Amino acid sequence: MKSYFIKTYGCQMNIHESEKIAGILRDLGYKEADSDQNADLIVFNTCCIRETAEAKISGHIGEVSRLKQKNPNLIVAVCGCMSQQKGVAEQLKKRFPFINIILGTSNLQLLAEELARQTQKHSLIDTAEYNTVTEMNSYRTSGANAWVNIIYGCNNFCTYCIVPYVRGRERSRKEKDIVAEVSYLLENGYKEITLLGQNVNSYGKDLDDGSSFSKLLEKLATLPYKYRLRFLTSHPKDFTEDIIDVVAKYDNICKSIHLPVQSGSTAVLRNMNRRYTREYYLDLVNKIRAKIPDAGLSSDIMVGFPGETDENFADTLDLVKQVRYSSCFCFIYSRRKGTPGYAMENQIPKTVKTERIKQLIAAQNVITREISKQFEGKTVEILVDGLNDKYSDVYCGRTDCGKLVNFKCDKDCTGEFVNVKINRSQSATLFGEIVKK
Numbered sequence: 001m002k003s004y005f006i007k008t009y010g011c012q013m014n015i016h017e018s019e020k021i022a023g024i025l026r027d028l029g030y031k032e033a034d035s036d037q038n039a040d041l042i043v044f045n046t047c048c049i050r051e052t053a054e055a056k057i058s059g060h061i062g063e064v065s066r067l068k069q070k071n072p073n074l075i076v077a078v079c080g081c082m083s084q085q086k087g088v089a090e091q092l093k094k095r096f097p098f099i100n101i102i103l104g105t106s107n108l109q110l111l112a113e114e115l116a117r118q119t120q121k122h123s124l125i126d127t128a129e130y131n132t133v134t135e136m137n138s139y140r141t142s143g144a145n146a147w148v149n150i151i152y153g154c155n156n157f158c159t160y161c162i163v164p165y166v167r168g169r170e171r172s173r174k175e176k177d178i179v180a181e182v183s184y185l186l187e188n189g190y191k192e193i194t195l196l197g198q199n200v201n202s203y204g205k206d207l208d209d210g211s212s213f214s215k216l217l218e219k220l221a222t223l224p225y226k227y228r229l230r231f232l233t234s235h236p237k238d239f240t241e242d243i244i245d246v247v248a249k250y251d252n253i254c255k256s257i258h259l260p261v262q263s264g265s266t267a268v269l270r271n272m273n274r275r276y277t278r279e280y281y282l283d284l285v286n287k288i289r290a291k292i293p294d295a296g297l298s299s300d301i302m303v304g305f306p307g308e309t310d311e312n313f314a315d316t317l318d319l320v321k322q323v324r325y326s327s328c329f330c331f332i333y334s335r336r337k338g339t340p341g342y343a344m345e346n347q348i349p350k351t352v353k354t355e356r357i358k359q360l361i362a363a364q365n366v367i368t369r370e371i372s373k374q375f376e377g378k379t380v381e382i383l384v385d386g387l388n389d390k391y392s393d394v395y396c397g398r399t400d401c402g403k404l405v406n407f408k409c410d411k412d413c414t415g416e417f418v419n420v421k422i423n424r425s426q427s428a429t430l431f432g433e434i435v436k437k
């Protein structure tokens with residue numbers, strides 16, 4: 001039996017796509033290898049969101065040449081966002097002639113066909129072909145949670161982002177296919193479903209059959225199973241009131257909402273082509289909090305976008321203090337070739353960016369600690385992910401609003417809902433003990 005080893009880079013979308021790659025390979029009779037050293041096939045599922053990510057991946061691909069020398073029958077495949085970029089397949093071919101197969105995000109479904117050929121030729125990527133939504137089986141590795149794609153691609157063209165160039169325009173899956181997949185997963189014991197898309201709130205707009213994200217959520221929330229429903233990622237401009245109403249209405253739709261703001265300054269948001277203002281965003285947060293008081297909001301925020309002044313950054317700090325996110329992914333803007341931001345004037349010096357990120361992280365850390373502290377003494381329902389990597393008897397899981405909880409348990413409670421009384425908190429993490437329901 002031949003074996004595969006998949007190296008995955010990047011976001012949840014890629015993690016789930018690696019599950020689909022594993023699904024294709026297992027259907028072909030491959031089994032998973034414990035390391036790349038022992039594999040007959042190595043797949044690099046790549047990311048290109050930052051140039052540093054690409055440099056790292058290229059380094060890892062280069063290292064495989066040693067394995068290929070030892071085992072000339074080893075098949076090396078590269079797929080994902082990095083290889084989907086215009087001209088990159090050609091560059092990869094030149095730089096790493098030992099690569100057997102190069103696919104992008106638009107033609108991943110050809111992997112089985114390419115493997116069947118097993119020639120030393122490289123497949124070519126037709127970047128125009130994005131218009132089909134191909135249903136693929138997944139070999140899932142994410143415990144009690146299952147990822148489910150509902151929409152592919154993005155129409156938004158934020159000026160810092162490469163995604164629309166490597167994942168094409170928005171294509172929604174049919175509602176009946178999503179409902180069938182989710183029902184199958186729940187029937188087979190999954191306790192949490194996370195709906196995935198670059199902009200889930202846009203779901204259905206391209207279908208022209210009356211589908212919408214709120215209708216899909218409602219349909220899924222009323223399936224007759226005890227489970228949690230989450231979704232990633234939202235775009236604030238498309239987070240409409242009907243979505244807020246459905247999230248508020250159903251207990252099984254988690255009250256953790258990832259609502260990336262990117263900047264607290266309207267001027268910077270305009271340069272980023274985010275198509276909302278600071279005021280609109282704050283108003284949206286108020287509407288969410290009015291109908292879902294216990295919502296745990298999280299965000300992505302970047303500092304140092306071209307032209308960001310001290311005043312603009314002060315607006316971001318102020319917004320963070322007003323919104324009080326449970327957690328925030330804070331990062332420094334880095335230029336990404338192929339995006340409009342790359343050519344923008346007024347790039348911000350590294351020292352200024354570094355100072356701003358320090359201030360932003362410090363401000364968010366205070367808020368994160370304060371919010372975590374509010375959980376002390378409370379009992380919360382946790383869906384158990386599994387053992388904490390660091391300890392043999394400590395399990396971890398998340399609350400409905402997304403807080404990570406650690407607790408001891410003398411039996412394997414992975415995949416169960418348990419009640420945990422929170423005894424203490426440390427930064428974003430809570431610690432507690434199991435109590436009877």
Ligand code: SF4
Binds near residue numbers: 156162163
């Ligand atoms: S919404 Fe903006 S940041 Fe998100 S994937 Fe689309 S272009 Fe990129």
